[in-house]
Amino acid sequence: MLNIDELKFDEKGLIPAIVQDAISGKVLTLAYMNRESLEISMEKGLTCFWSRSRKELWLKGETSGNYQHIVSITADCDNDALVVKVKPDGPACHLGTESCFEKKVWQSEEIGEFSLDNLMDMLEGRKRDLPEGSYTTYLFNKGLDKILKKVGEESTEVIIAAKAEDKAETIYEIADLAYHVMVLMVENGISLKEVREELASRHVIDHKVKQEKMTK
Numbered sequence: 001m002l003n004i005d006e007l008k009f010d011e012k013g014l015i016p017a018i019v020q021d022a023i024s025g026k027v028l029t030l031a032y033m034n035r036e037s038l039e040i041s042m043e044k045g046l047t048c049f050w051s052r053s054r055k056e057l058w059l060k061g062e063t064s065g066n067y068q069h070i071v072s073i074t075a076d077c078d079n080d081a082l083v084v085k086v087k088p089d090g091p092a093c094h095l096g097t098e099s100c101f102e103k104k105v106w107q108s109e110e111i112g113e114f115s116l117d118n119l120m121d122m123l124e125g126r127k128r129d130l131p132e133g134s135y136t137t138y139l140f141n142k143g144l145d146k147i148l149k150k151v152g153e154e155s156t157e158v159i160i161a162a163k164a165e166d167k168a169e170t171i172y173e174i175a176d177l178a179y180h181v182m183v184l185m186v187e188n189g190i191s192l193k194e195v196r197e198e199l200a201s202r203h204v205i206d207h208k209v210k211q212e213k214m215t216k
Contacts, residue, residue, distance in 0.1 A: 002079070004035070004038065004039070004042075006075075007038075007075060007080070008079045008080040009034065009035065009080075010080070013034045013035065014033065014034055014052070015032065015038070015080060015082055016030060016031075016032055016081050016082065017030070017031050017032065017033050017047075017081075017083075017084050018030055018081070018082065018083050018084065019047060019068060019084045019086055019092065020083055020084065020085050020086070021085075021086065021087075021088060022071040022085040022086055022087055022200075023193070023196040023197060024117070024192075024196060026098070026099055026117075027099060027101055028068075028086070028093075028098070028099045028100065029093065029099065029100040029101075031047075031049040031060075032049060032050050033048070033049055033050055033082065036057065038082075040057070040059070041070060041073070042070075042073070044059075045070050046059060046060065046061070046067050046068060046069060046070065047059075047060045047067075047068040047070060047084060047086060048060070061090075064090065065089065065090065066088065066091055066092070067088075067089045068084075068086035068087070068088050068089070068092070069087045069088075070084060070085070071085040071086060071087060072084075072085045073085075116182075116192055117192060119179075119182065120182060120185075120192050122136075123182055123183055126140065127140050127186050127187070136183060139183050140183070140186075140187065143187075144184075144187055144188075147180065147183055148184065150180045151177070151180045151181060151184055154173065154176045154180050157173040157176065158170065158174055158177050161173045
């Protein structure tokens with residue numbers, strides 16, 4: 001574990017802190033800490049920054065209620081920047097958005113940007129707009145029973161491919177299953193955030209069980 005004395009604060013006594021959602025991995029904001037705000041953050045388990053404009057300490061959420069509960073703080077290879085992984089109580093940005101980074105400046109036309117969140121946004125758009133000619137629209141129009149049937153079929157395909165020890169086919173079928181499960185999530189109003197939080201809670205329980213077994 002790195003000692004705070006090994007960190008390199010700049011000439012103003014500050015170190016940049018990139019705040020990241022510990023569950024989704026989304027970058028929420030970039031702020032600055034001095035030694036005192038970092039110590040407060042570590043003591044309280046809540047992000048505390050140094051406001052360069054107001055020249056004062058700033059406990060995130062103190063006025064808005066949007067606290068950021070710290071999961072971990074990691075320094076970079078030069079010890080002069082931090083990544084702070086958090087579980088936020090609400091939006092990170094003062095404008096009310098989840099992240100301060102919402103304004104795209106440039107995007108490659110050759111390299112596609114994929115994420116489960118972007119896929120979920122697309123599926124929700126299909127559910128809302130129901131564009132003609134879309135397979136996803138077809139599933140939503142057919143309704144829950146059809147979607148459940150496809151989830152069952154794709155689950156079987158995964159089992160068959162895995163049993164045959166065909167890695168490429170198993171990956172292909174898992175992708176099909178994941179897509180149809182996400183269609184089911186949209187149909188039933190379930191968000192990725194809710195599933196991530198459920199998985200995260202199980203990780204904590206599993207970690208505790210392992211610790212208990214080790215102490216017996």
